[in-house]
Amino acid sequence: MHAPLSASEKTAVIDGRNAPIGALRAFVTLLVIFHHTAMTYHP
Secondary structure, eight states: OOOOOOTTTSOOEETTEEHHHHHHHHHHHHHHHHHHHHHHHOO
């Protein structure tokens, strides 16, 4: 077993959602949008 997580090691959970995962999803969404925009202007 391992020791319980300290306050600094806990993941931020807001309204039942995992904040770092939400930030990662937003970043990937922006990458996809950028990719499709780049394909439009540079075929």
